[in-house]
Amino acid sequence: MAKRNTWEDHYTRRARSEKWPARSVYKLEEIDKKYKLIRQGHRVLDLGCFPGSWSQYCLKKVGPQGDVAGVDLEKPAPLSAPNFRFIQGDILELDPEWLADEIGPRDLVISDMAPQTTGIKIADASRSLELGNRALAFALILLKKEGHLLCKVFQGEDQETFTKEVGRCFDQMRLIRPSAVRKKSKEIYLLGLRLRV
Numbered sequence: 001m002a003k004r005n006t007w008e009d010h011y012t013r014r015a016r017s018e019k020w021p022a023r024s025v026y027k028l029e030e031i032d033k034k035y036k037l038i039r040q041g042h043r044v045l046d047l048g049c050f051p052g053s054w055s056q057y058c059l060k061k062v063g064p065q066g067d068v069a070g071v072d073l074e075k076p077a078p079l080s081a082p083n084f085r086f087i088q089g090d091i092l093e094l095d096p097e098w099l100a101d102e103i104g105p106r107d108l109v110i111s112d113m114a115p116q117t118t119g120i121k122i123a124d125a126s127r128s129l130e131l132g133n134r135a136l137a138f139a140l141i142l143l144k145k146e147g148h149l150l151c152k153v154f155q156g157e158d159q160e161t162f163t164k165e166v167g168r169c170f171d172q173m174r175l176i177r178p179s180a181v182r183k184k185s186k187e188i189y190l191l192g193l194r195l196r197v
């Protein structure tokens, strides 16, 4: 009998049958359904957008009046939407002021960025936190008043400092572990609601 691929789960199969490029779409969907983050006409910045499921989900939700800009090291298969713009680059090197000039203010910044993992937990958590801090820096420059930030980080020693910083910048802060996060994963999502100006 063929050995069952334990990496493939209900969400992987569902994503394939519903034609999403990644199962991670169900994490965003769960958070969005609960907090009603993404609305018609919204302008979204999706950091770490490859292979594109979060951007596709957002495009459906924002409709033709809204738009989505995605940044990643890797280029996703082109999304057939006129209101999607892809910027290829390393978020650690991109200038947030330049991006703000290019794409304008945003209602929502979402980041599902993850570093290449090494298996060394402390190192992986620290690199993930570096990406999280960068996502926060972009959010502080690009978000409109009362805009929201959703950001993934790997849980680790220094995560609390980052959590406090997000809490300081937004009216409310939530720590969320959606059901599609794999049991062994260290991923956690920080949601900052309504940017304080």
Ligand SMILES: C[S@@+](CC[C@H](N)C(=O)[O-])C[C@H]1O[C@@H](n2cnc3c(N)ncnc32)[C@H](O)[C@@H]1O
Residues within 6 Å of the ligand: 021, 022, 024, 025, 047, 048, 049, 050, 051, 052, 053, 054, 055, 071, 072, 073, 074, 089, 090, 091, 092, 112, 113, 114, 115, 116, 131
């Ligand atoms: C888990 S995937 C994102 C999946 C995406 N949310 C989706 O649903 O299709 C994480 C992404 O973060 C990107 N990433 C990691 N480090 C980055 C960096 N320094 N700059 C830009 N993107 C980065 C990776 O290239 C990868 O595509």
